[in-house]
Amino acid sequence: MNSTIELLAPRYDIAWYPWAVQYFFMIAVSYASLWLAAPALIFGKKAWLPTARLALIACVSTTLVAPVALLADLHQPLRFWHFYAYANTHSWMSIGSVVLPLYLVSVLGLAWLAWRPALQAQRNAPGLSGWMAKWLSLGDSATPRALVAIVGVAALLLSSGIMLYTGAELAIVKARPLWNTVWLPPMLVATGFIAAAGLVLVLNQVSGLCSHATVRQTLYVLLAFCAVAGLIAASWFLDGINANVGSVAAALESVR
Template sequence: ILTPQYEAAWLPWAVQYFFLIGLATTAGITAACLVFTPTDSEARRLLPSAVAALLVCGLAAPVALLADLHQPARFWHFYAHFTPWSWMSIGAVMIPIFVALTLLFAALWWMRKEGALKAVAILLILSCLGVLLYTGSEIMVIRSRPLWNTVFVPLNLALTAWLGALGFMQLIARWLAGGMDAFPGAIWRRLGLICLALLAVCGAAWVVSGLLGFDSSFDAAKELFMTYPSWRSSLIGSIILAIILLIAMSAAPQRLCNGPYSFICALFIMTAAWVFRWTLLMGVQTVPKYGAGLYLQSLAVGSEGLLGMIGILGLFIAFAAVVTWFLDRYPSYQSMNRPAAHSASI
């Protein structure tokens, strides 16, 4: 069987963007909700990690988005020729608002402005939900791909993003003030297990709706798994991955705050969220729309492929280094002013 080689519509950059924007929005929702918990509660101790994750991913994601436009300089076209029926055009309006609210929320938290912080937190939640809706719908509306054309795509993107955000919070906490000793392992584990339970419910609902004939994506996936061994392997791998995640996140809170274990666990969780997006975006593009045999696609080495992905990873690490250094050295606005006040008194 001869199969053609097609150019991928979604470049590997898109995986980085959907990964980072998902982590940013779900970290934003988590941080905004934590603002309404009592100041001395254990849940509030997760807020520094959530804000740091929000800042890092919220700043890195727009860069990946610009890179995915094939011609980054043409981003202004979305504003010069606004099309309200296009999710991409709507997203071009939502993203700047989200980034502005992210910076404002982080600044108010750092300055300990509780009253204004709660007001901005509500706006941030609405903005995050809007961005999650736009990113999920941007994929879901493509009817030529039955595997994408289902309401379960936005739901799974949101839930796996939250899982990845929790993993990043666990990872970045070690470089903030107090380190892993200040990290609330019990609260983090509870949120992680809730996320896994919601993913299981979402998966079960997809299967049931497919069996009842309400979702054509289930039939497309079933045919795919029965026809191609590589997709059967991916299904088996996904089940094994879910079991490992459940076991890893069910550990005792003390172990979840242990240096080596928490580091490996966090990286594993983030990798799982990233692999889901790679399979959904890049893997599905190899599925033939017509004919037989998977489309042939290869990962380019240059800026449109591997090099570009490494570049975004480097930017992500750079933002993480700057944010964690700053918050570790100056956990709050008051801590920045304290040395100056002391010098003035002398």
């Protein structure tokens, strides 16, 4: 006796292309890395300095790469000016087009202020490295600690805007029931911190720094945000299963 099993699956149009997915991942790692660098760079916690050095490298790298992925997702990158010519305050994407450049500038400004003393120390080095250090350090005057704190706080505030707009931009997509929930934005933030902590742990090993303080601090962050992600997932499930609607209903329906 022959039996036939027929598999049926709904067909969805692509909501986000792969470049956009990379952007959401990279920008989450970026703002989470910034917060990992904040205790030492902004608030002067010297115990966090080894972690801050690695976190700032991760932050700058992902901050530079993320907008490239976002522009690539437009398929016609020169269209980015449409966001400014036809601004829409009711569009999270339009709001993000304002917040993202400001965040990028603030991160680069903070990184320059943090790395400036090291650049100044290399001003007299021979060859190209000395010339680059002299050019990038912009003089030999001391870097005001207050300026570092001000730029850092501005970057943290703008990073909060990035958290809000990226999460909301996904959560309003009604074509994807699993995304269409208020629990998605905090979950993106939690998983961003998990990824950033993991990246700092990797950098700590491959760089040869092997700081025990960094391992302890980042593992604490990693475990804490794993717990937060678990609480968010549980809250999402309990919130949805009682009403039997929305993203939880869609998730249960997909496995029945």
